[in-house]
Amino acid sequence: xxxxxxxxxxxxxxxxxxxxxxxxxxxxxxxxxxxxxxxxxxxxxxxxxxxxxxxxxxxxxxxxxxxxxxxxxxxxxxxxxxxxxxxxxxxxxxxxxxxxxxxxxxxxxxxxxxxxxxxxxxxxxxxxxxxxxxxxxxxxxxxxxxxxxxxxxxxxxxxxxxxxxxxxxxxxxxxxxxxxxxxxxxxxxxxxxxxxxxxxxxxxxxxxxxxxxxxxxxxxxxxxxxxxxxxxxxxxxxxxxxxxx
Numbered sequence: 001x002x003x004x005x006x007x008x009x010x011x012x013x014x015x016x017x018x019x020x021x022x023x024x025x026x027x028x029x030x031x032x033x034x035x036x037x038x039x040x041x042x043x044x045x046x047x048x049x050x051x052x053x054x055x056x057x058x059x060x061x062x063x064x065x066x067x068x069x070x071x072x073x074x075x076x077x078x079x080x081x082x083x084x085x086x087x088x089x090x091x092x093x094x095x096x097x098x099x100x101x102x103x104x105x106x107x108x109x110x111x112x113x114x115x116x117x118x119x120x121x122x123x124x125x126x127x128x129x130x131x132x133x134x135x136x137x138x139x140x141x142x143x144x145x146x147x148x149x150x151x152x153x154x155x156x157x158x159x160x161x162x163x164x165x166x167x168x169x170x171x172x173x174x175x176x177x178x179x180x181x182x183x184x185x186x187x188x189x190x191x192x193x194x195x196x197x198x199x200x201x202x203x204x205x206x207x208x209x210x211x212x213x214x215x216x217x218x219x220x221x222x223x224x225x226x227x228x229x230x231x232x233x234x235x236x237x238x239x240x241x242x243x244x245x
Contacts, residue, residue, distance in 0.1 A: 003243035010192030011133035035100025057081035069170040119154035125245035169201025
């Protein structure tokens, strides 16, 4: 068995957590609505209608990701939301909505207590470290959060599916992060909180896969992980047991 030389991390639910994500959705989209109103000097709809349309568009996006392993640019969700309102808007209005949403989610995540120490330990041992995240958000939003939390210097390569044509568990995105890391897939280890997206996708291209156990109710996969952990701090000894540094 090939010794591991690189570790690829999922983002949400693995390196960071998003507190009260569903409960805060109306607040986030409400701030996007305020940004649109300010940009247009008027309302495109009522706040309630706007929030409902954008949440429906976001839900439809993730349903398509689950069904087709598709991905699209950040403007796709907001464009769909405006279509649901029966409103044609210009590029400036789309960007205003995205800017308002970006300000709303900035700093929303919190970093797990053992994230920084684990990343630093693995870097000291010579591992290449990557990030592979399913997201419709602009890469700059996530990267700004990573920088603010001191995680950016600890990761060698960042891959967000909003920049790609596919999402996890499509094999192409796992091959992409391996290519950017310069490490063959069989020497890469993927860790994530989703058994389908992270575990089955990684195993399909020859990566070993670790499931970060959680109770979020994500669909289970019929592909078993190579290991299960409850915390990132378990990674360094586990990788050593597989012949790594």
